[in-house]
Amino acid sequence: MNWHPIGDISDIPLLGARCVKTPMMKIAVFRTDEHEVHAIENRCPHKGGPLSEGIVHGTSVTCPLHNWVISLETGKALGADEGEVRVIQIRNDSGQLFVALESLVMVAAE
Amino acid sequence: MTQKLVIIGNGMAPGRMLEHLFEQAPGQYQVTIFNAEPRVNYDRIMLSPVLSGEKTYEQIVIHGDGWYIDHGITLYKGHRIVAIDRAAKTVTSDHGVTEGYDKLVIATGSVPFIIPVPGKDLPGVITYRDLDDVEAMLLAAQSREKAVVIGGGLLGLEAAAGLAQRGMDVTVLHVMPTLMERQLDPAAGYLLQKAVEERGIKVICKANTKQIIGNGKVEGIELDDGRIIPATLVVMAVGIRPSASLAKEAGLAVNRGIVVDAGMQTSDGDIYSIGECAEVGGMVYGLVAPLYEMARIAAAHLAGDTMPAFVHSDTPTKLKVTGIDLYSLGDFADGDDRQEIVLRDATAGIYKRLVLKDNRIIGTVLYGETSDGAWFNDLKKKATDISEMRETLIFGQAYQGGSPLDPMVAVAALPDDAEICGCNGVCKGKITSTISAKGLTSLDEVRAHTKASASCGTCTGLVEQLMSLTLGDAYNPKAVTPMCPCTEFGHDDVRRLIKAKGLKTIPAVMQELEWKTSCGCAKCRPALNYYLVCDWPDEYADDYQSRFINERVHANIQKDGTYSVVPRMWGGVTNAAELRAIADVVDKFEIPMVKVTGGQRIDLLGIEKEDLPAVWADLGKAGFVSGQAYAKGLRTVKTCVGSDWCRFGTQDSTGLGIRIEKFMWGSWTPAKLKLAVSGCPRNCAEATCKDIGVICVDSGFEIHFAGAAGLDIKGTEVLGLVKTEDEALEHIVALAQMYREQGRYLERIYKWAKRIGLDEIRRQIMTDAEKRQAYYERFVFSQKFAQVDPWSERVSGKDKHEFKPMATVGFNQAAE
Numbered sequence A: 001m002n003w004h005p006i007g008d009i010s011d012i013p014l015l016g017a018r019c020v021k022t023p024m025m026k027i028a029v030f031r032t033d034e035h036e037v038h039a040i041e042n043r044c045p046h047k048g049g050p051l052s053e054g055i056v057h058g059t060s061v062t063c064p065l066h067n068w069v070i071s072l073e074t075g076k077a078l079g080a081d082e083g084e085v086r087v088i089q090i091r092n093d094s095g096q097l098f099v100a101l102e103s104l105v106m107v108a109a110e
Numbered sequence B: 001m002t003q004k005l006v007i008i009g010n011g012m013a014p015g016r017m018l019e020h021l022f023e024q025a026p027g028q029y030q031v032t033i034f035n036a037e038p039r040v041n042y043d044r045i046m047l048s049p050v051l052s053g054e055k056t057y058e059q060i061v062i063h064g065d066g067w068y069i070d071h072g073i074t075l076y077k078g079h080r081i082v083a084i085d086r087a088a089k090t091v092t093s094d095h096g097v098t099e100g101y102d103k104l105v106i107a108t109g110s111v112p113f114i115i116p117v118p119g120k121d122l123p124g125v126i127t128y129r130d131l132d133d134v135e136a137m138l139l140a141a142q143s144r145e146k147a148v149v150i151g152g153g154l155l156g157l158e159a160a161a162g163l164a165q166r167g168m169d170v171t172v173l174h175v176m177p178t179l180m181e182r183q184l185d186p187a188a189g190y191l192l193q194k195a196v197e198e199r200g201i202k203v204i205c206k207a208n209t210k211q212i213i214g215n216g217k218v219e220g221i222e223l224d225d226g227r228i229i230p231a232t233l234v235v236m237a238v239g240i241r242p243s244a245s246l247a248k249e250a251g252l253a254v255n256r257g258i259v260v261d262a263g264m265q266t267s268d269g270d271i272y273s274i275g276e277c278a279e280v281g282g283m284v285y286g287l288v289a290p291l292y293e294m295a296r297i298a299a300a301h302l303a304g305d306t307m308p309a310f311v312h313s314d315t316p317t318k319l320k321v322t323g324i325d326l327y328s329l330g331d332f333a334d335g336d337d338r339q340e341i342v343l344r345d346a347t348a349g350i351y352k353r354l355v356l357k358d359n360r361i362i363g364t365v366l367y368g369e370t371s372d373g374a375w376f377n378d379l380k381k382k383a384t385d386i387s388e389m390r391e392t393l394i395f396g397q398a399y400q401g402g403s404p405l406d407p408m409v410a411v412a413a414l415p416d417d418a419e420i421c422g423c424n425g426v427c428k429g430k431i432t433s434t435i436s437a438k439g440l441t442s443l444d445e446v447r448a449h450t451k452a453s454a455s456c457g458t459c460t461g462l463v464e465q466l467m468s469l470t471l472g473d474a475y476n477p478k479a480v481t482p483m484c485p486c487t488e489f490g491h492d493d494v495r496r497l498i499k500a501k502g503l504k505t506i507p508a509v510m511q512e513l514e515w516k517t518s519c520g521c522a523k524c525r526p527a528l529n530y531y532l533v534c535d536w537p538d539e540y541a542d543d544y545q546s547r548f549i550n551e552r553v554h555a556n557i558q559k560d561g562t563y564s565v566v567p568r569m570w571g572g573v574t575n576a577a578e579l580r581a582i583a584d585v586v587d588k589f590e591i592p593m594v595k596v597t598g599g600q601r602i603d604l605l606g607i608e609k610e611d612l613p614a615v616w617a618d619l620g621k622a623g624f625v626s627g628q629a630y631a632k633g634l635r636t637v638k639t640c641v642g643s644d645w646c647r648f649g650t651q652d653s654t655g656l657g658i659r660i661e662k663f664m665w666g667s668w669t670p671a672k673l674k675l676a677v678s679g680c681p682r683n684c685a686e687a688t689c690k691d692i693g694v695i696c697v698d699s700g701f702e703i704h705f706a707g708a709a710g711l712d713i714k715g716t717e718v719l720g721l722v723k724t725e726d727e728a729l730e731h732i733v734a735l736a737q738m739y740r741e742q743g744r745y746l747e748r749i750y751k752w753a754k755r756i757g758l759d760e761i762r763r764q765i766m767t768d769a770e771k772r773q774a775y776y777e778r779f780v781f782s783q784k785f786a787q788v789d790p791w792s793e794r795v796s797g798k799d800k801h802e803f804k805p806m807a808t809v810g811f812n813q814a815a816e
Ligand code: SRM
Pocket: B556, B557, B558, B559, B564, B566, B595, B596, B597, B598, B599, B600, B601, B602, B603, B605, B629, B630, B635, B636, B672, B674, B708, B709, B710, B711, B712, B748
């Protein structure tokens, strides 16, 4: 696995998100109120809304465009909506964050 | 044959290890200990009671000098080991003593982490780790002056409580939004903060220390935001680092701590390591329970039994401050595959939360009432399937009878003398007997006759359950639509209770009103944030993460993720310089679309988020501020040309519109608020379909309100006629404030007016001069904190993380 450093957990606001740009896609990195970090592709399965701009609650985010609620853990839309966004592997090493680049390259190759 | 065992460090872990060892293999080892601290083994955990005066040092000694003599141990007090020679199998202390070993145990514990800010080395800055630190604090406390504790974790709070008890004026600075965030969720963190503050300790969260100031000794602390907090003593309690450098220099495998296997052996077969300095299974520990487990295992291995292996288990955290009961265990993060059970009793200050996964407890947070902690821990350890007792689990072990209880039965099971209403001291028997004796059938009657739930109202649910129990089906409570699934309360109750109970933060509201989730949802958080901004304009700190993206970045998000920006053009009036600046910005940033809006403004559409601050900077130079075209707040005031130009104009409608807009911009409202001023009844500014509109007439100004032209279409109602511009402004502002204080979040003014009654609004604003004046003044007060241009704030760096990606990775890989 090729882990790429993306910064420190403190760069992400609590109950907020930041973006990481990669050649294949934008990744949204979230931080929950329990200081857990999750990364998913920054594209709502509904109509591509930027999920990093949504309101974070529990381990979900509400999309800013039409309020779909997406699970940060599974990438699946919750409730009645159906859809799924890619979950990106992320490692939290005492606050230092890394994303798995291999998985990104694979995405591009697919 | 006796072997030589040398131990570096004389803390709690090796102390326990020796007890086991002497029992299992008496006489097998000749033991020598080097300890950098000049004393015997004492109970470090109990330093806080020593600091607060509840215990003395003598009472916390674990092994007195006699114990070492009895076991033939040589204890070098005040000797720090500076080198391990693995080839020669010797260790050497800073006083030059060298000892050989057959087996070596490294138990050097941890060192406190010191944040690298200027001034950290000034006299008066100390950490909290050993008896010397406590003695330094006690000495400083004699002055009864000011102390600052940096760090709102377990150690910091214990230090703060102890110093406060010794008479110092203590402030705790914590970098995170809530205290002890590693062990507690925000709800429990809020209760803890309240309890700490009740002890006279000031707490500042989200506090970033910039530097420690002082000339020759500490004089105070400066925060990032420029605040200065005077102090003669600074205690740094921000965390610990395993003390592993000695092992590293000796060439042992070291990661975060000294790497050991499940038998506590390091990468050198003759060297063991236990305690906070050891890393086992990728984990390092800072509480004694796992360290004692390490001690047991190391002793067994030293005694020749290599079977026992270390396994990880969670250790509960408790805070040793008298009168504060908290308990936290395991994993309490949210997750889709997890459910939570939350119990809140606001009057008693109790919060309990269980986190379940596959019907098993995986985490527990208890505050205020922790007696069931051990039981929950036991269920967690044994991974007991709790589905049978799910309904009553949170009530604790005492409630678990033979058959499952439902909450109603739990209330039925309460004794007659159980207190139901804490505010008025009304017990269960009083309520049920009054209901029967007086034939009461409604909640209001029960409130009138018993006073139960007549004050803060948080026991309403209990009282209603008692009414159902007593009256059976005859009781039919009036339905209130809850704000969202996180609560039973409707918007009005929440607003009323925020005021009545003086709740000033979102966690405070959630705790005191017994929210069912730990951190709310995307529906209730923006609403609560608005209510708090409106009710406590000077004290409440806006919660950024509870705002919709548009209000966070002060631009309107588009379907493709770009943004649109509408500068404020007062009253719809502009000039050549402004138009030129807009044109320049459009060229410079290649803005794809410029559009004249329905609200008499110019909209710049399709701007990349990263460009926003630069766009605003250029617009700002031309004098523009944000048009708040995205806000649940004051939007536009449309005007017509009025008496200055128009042959029918009766008053200066343009001037009044601009004056109103300059007075009211920046204010947050329950939903968007749009105004218009027309110069005559021909009404070219369409004032009669606005939230608030003015029709100028010869005799003065006719004020309208409660119009709609969006999802619904509705002409306005007349509020009344006033004579002067000043009066018009005062009435409009008072009306807006009344709506701000009473409206439900997202409720436009016409819906609010229908709910409250037009006549009631006319009475309060037109007839009751005193009321009107008071509304007006409250609006003016809140504008002091609201009229800050969000664009210029962000141009000068506020929330700058919002506009930049966190990182850009992988571009060169892709090129390969
Ligand atoms: C820009 C503008 C259209 C235009 O090009 O003219 C506009 C654009 C939007 N309107 Fe509007 N409204 C615009 C004037 C109006 C008007 C007319 C007016 O203000 O005089 C109305 C009817 C009057 C009223 O508000 O009652 C209007 C009624 C709405 C509504 C329905 C509100 C309602 O409660 O009935 C929404 C939806 C909402 O707010 O939830 C809405 C929502 C929107 C949003 C913000 C949708 C959104 O959330 O993204 C649109 C943003 C477009 C974008 O991508 O930037 N817009 N919208 C107008 C900006 C006015 C300004 O200068 O500030």
